[in-house]
Amino acid sequence: MAPPKKVCYYFHPDVGNFHYGPRHPMKPQRLAALHSLILAYELDKKMDMRVMPKATADNLKIFHDEEYVNFLQSVSPAVASQFEGDFASFNIGEDCPIFDGIFEFCSLYTGGSLEGAVRLNHKLNDIVINWAGGLHHAKKREASGFCYVNDIVIAIIELLKYHKRVLYIDIDIHHGDGVQEAFYLTDRVMTVSFHKYGNYFFPGTGTMYDWGQSQGK
Structure with missing residues (x-):
């Protein structure tokens, strides 16, 4: 019989605290609810539970344009008016609004995907799960479809270091x-x-x- 696969699961206690807006369909709070279910079903005992590390701005620049990453680092609702001239070029609007902690949210979900790829590369785990990630619409220098940073692309670039x-x-x-x-x-x-x-x-x-x-x- 083959040995059980080593599964790694990423979560961070802050990831469900971000809020796109009262009428926005994207609800990071669902990630906290999902984590509660995992604990209730005692699935945590079957997996290697790890806290998401925060990806750095340099990690994001592996794929994303430097000017766009700097914008995400600097913008917030309190200073949004100072950056309105950049909104159109970075596709900021109703689908992709500015909210408190926008860069922190992106760095958390991307950090889980990036470190997960590293763990796969070094064969520390066979399967890695990051339910907070998967924001597949983000482009090199613009947000799209609720997505600001494309953690998938960044993780794949990491995987390509070890895989053809x-x-x-x-x-x-x-x-x-x-x-x-x-x-x-x-x-x-x-x-x-x-x-x-x-x-x-x-x-x-x-x-x-x-x-x-x-x-x-």
Whole structure:
């Protein structure tokens, strides 16, 4: 019989405290509720429980534009008026609002994904779970679809240090456009997305003919 797989699960007690706004459908509080269920079912006893480390600005710049990361570090509701001139270029608005702790939230969920990739690379775990991560719409220099930092792309870049190729499977109802775009020209990452398409469903991309381009085709 094969030995049980070593599973690592990331959580941080602060990750459920962030608030996009009273009418916004993105609710980080659900992460705290999920964690309570994991404890109630005693799944924590079956996994290596780890507190998410905070990713640094330099970690985020592995993929994201420096000017965009600096913006996320500096902006807050209290000083938002000083940065309004950047909102359009960084796609800040109703879907991606400015809220308190925006950079801390991004650094937490990205830190879990990045360290999780490191643990996989060094074979410390067979499976890593980071329910707070998976913000697949964020682009190199803009927010999109509730996502500000693309932790998936950053984690994949880390995996590529040790692996020739990575297969990324996305089962969100929305197309994983940010991840696909990041690796569209390389044959080292294959992105497979299962999502609703058509009738102007967000983000409106992800046809069955998205095969990549150049070396990535």
